[in-house]
Amino acid sequence: MIPQDALSELQAMLGERLSTGKSDLSLHGRSETFHPEMPPDAVAYPVTTAEVAAIVQTCARHGLPVIGWGTGTALEGHASAPRGGVTVDFRHMDAVLEIVPDDMLVRVQPGCTREALNTELRATGLMFPVDPGANASLGGMAATRASGTTAVRYGTMRDQVRGLEVVLADGRVIHTGSRARKSSAGYDLTALFVGSEGTLGLITELTLKLWGQPEATAAAVCGFATTEGAIDAVILAMQMGLTPARIEYVDVATTRILNAADGADLPETPHLLLEFHGSDAAVATEAEHFGQIAADHGGSAYRWATKPEDRSKLWSMRHRAYHTILATRPGATAVVTDVCVPISKLGQAIARAAADIDVSSLDGPILGHVGDGNYHAILLVDRNAPTEIAEAKRLSDAMVAHALDLGGTATGEHGVGLGKLHLMEAEHGAAWDVMGAIKRSLDPDGTMNPGKLVRQN
Numbered sequence: 001m002i003p004q005d006a007l008s009e010l011q012a013m014l015g016e017r018l019s020t021g022k023s024d025l026s027l028h029g030r031s032e033t034f035h036p037e038m039p040p041d042a043v044a045y046p047v048t049t050a051e052v053a054a055i056v057q058t059c060a061r062h063g064l065p066v067i068g069w070g071t072g073t074a075l076e077g078h079a080s081a082p083r084g085g086v087t088v089d090f091r092h093m094d095a096v097l098e099i100v101p102d103d104m105l106v107r108v109q110p111g112c113t114r115e116a117l118n119t120e121l122r123a124t125g126l127m128f129p130v131d132p133g134a135n136a137s138l139g140g141m142a143a144t145r146a147s148g149t150t151a152v153r154y155g156t157m158r159d160q161v162r163g164l165e166v167v168l169a170d171g172r173v174i175h176t177g178s179r180a181r182k183s184s185a186g187y188d189l190t191a192l193f194v195g196s197e198g199t200l201g202l203i204t205e206l207t208l209k210l211w212g213q214p215e216a217t218a219a220a221v222c223g224f225a226t227t228e229g230a231i232d233a234v235i236l237a238m239q240m241g242l243t244p245a246r247i248e249y250v251d252v253a254t255t256r257i258l259n260a261a262d263g264a265d266l267p268e269t270p271h272l273l274l275e276f277h278g279s280d281a282a283v284a285t286e287a288e289h290f291g292q293i294a295a296d297h298g299g300s301a302y303r304w305a306t307k308p309e310d311r312s313k314l315w316s317m318r319h320r321a322y323h324t325i326l327a328t329r330p331g332a333t334a335v336v337t338d339v340c341v342p343i344s345k346l347g348q349a350i351a352r353a354a355a356d357i358d359v360s361s362l363d364g365p366i367l368g369h370v371g372d373g374n375y376h377a378i379l380l381v382d383r384n385a386p387t388e389i390a391e392a393k394r395l396s397d398a399m400v401a402h403a404l405d406l407g408g409t410a411t412g413e414h415g416v417g418l419g420k421l422h423l424m425e426a427e428h429g430a431a432w433d434v435m436g437a438i439k440r441s442l443d444p445d446g447t448m449n450p451g452k453l454v455r456q457n
């Protein structure tokens, strides 16, 4: 419970922008997936960095946890409040502060979503490419080092964040990075905060790199006789210097589900869905070149298109895949796996995962950002059936163990939150203790998003 004097201080500061309403607390304790609800004691809605700093200082004085909240789409219980405390919801700090076309940079507040930013950029000829599917906040995306379908061409959040404003656990406000394209000036604190999941501080402003909007876009789809054929085609395409903007794998189960739900009419085989960005000539060359590579690897029914309606049909189908898969079992939730392996090992990793799921009692269609070696099994479970959740976690942990043996990672893009905490030691060994030391030096009282990412005391 939050002490009355702390509550009074926060109420005096924020007025109606401090909520203790039951439904608000419940909303901010939920996760998109199977994690149980863990609500905070209060939700704060700041409008300025100074207010964020004052909230953090009040919480520090009273030893209260502080949890950042963007749009709450993280999949591993990242933004839940296992120890109560104050959730800081950034929805009112959502401004695009400055667009600098000549430097291809933008300054935003953390609550600005990626779609809102791209709407604002539409007339400038520039865009922000990172696309995690959900319309997440840019603060949350930086905090989880998000990526998604376009990372194969444009990189992850790690590659887009040029600088940050951060409120530390003691309320100090610091600025990291600069507007320069590169710097050798000391420790890379920007990289430290990107992916720190709110455990080191709250991000209150971001300077992000922008990209030119492509002159032309082509979307392509290809069926494959086998998963190995599809993955080998991806490997060869990357080795030959093709630069797809997206290259997504969907297995037979996902293909069937997309056919049934979206009338996709795809042959019932594994598929690759691709997108190419560039000039008219460049996208045509890449699309045709990929068609030849696919044909050499058992690809069939290859189609590509540049018309917006054909492209958007293909990609909205892929973007809806998670919810379409969930809908195949009404009322179900998911344990979403997220391993990432060196691309040469991806065929092996997917084959083992598919074989394990086949002999389990659960359904788990597989899809992934295969240009990066990242795939997801959407393991469908009944939230109220502990045996199903245990089985899904067993499968997920087996996929991680195999990925680590292959030189990969427990999470390519979703992050650690609560769900991947028990895997950190196996992945990082002594390096996980170093993360703990960094955490203790920046947050000695452990108030910033406690219970997440580092070893717990």
Ligand SMILES: Cc1cc2nc3c(=O)[nH]c(=O)nc-3n(C[C@H](O)[C@H](O)[C@H](O)COP(=O)(O)OP(=O)(O)OC[C@H]3O[C@@H](n4cnc5c(N)ncnc54)[C@H](O)[C@@H]3O)c2cc1C
Binding pocket: 032, 067, 068, 069, 070, 071, 072, 073, 074, 075, 078, 079, 090, 110, 131, 132, 133, 134, 136, 137, 138, 139, 140, 141, 142, 143, 144, 145, 146, 147, 148, 149, 197, 198, 199, 201, 202, 203, 204, 322, 323, 413, 414, 449
């Ligand atoms: C259908 C679906 C598909 C998805 N696909 C992908 C995908 O392809 N790739 C991918 O990377 N992710 C994916 N995700 C996961 C999710 O969208 C990302 O993790 C996203 O980055 C979370 O952003 P958010 O604004 O919702 O953050 P939240 O969920 O609100 O918060 C996430 C974490 O960041 C912290 N945080 C939030 N704001 C701040 C801040 N300003 N300062 C400090 N810490 C903060 C929170 O405390 C929490 O630890 C998907 C999710 C869904 C539901």
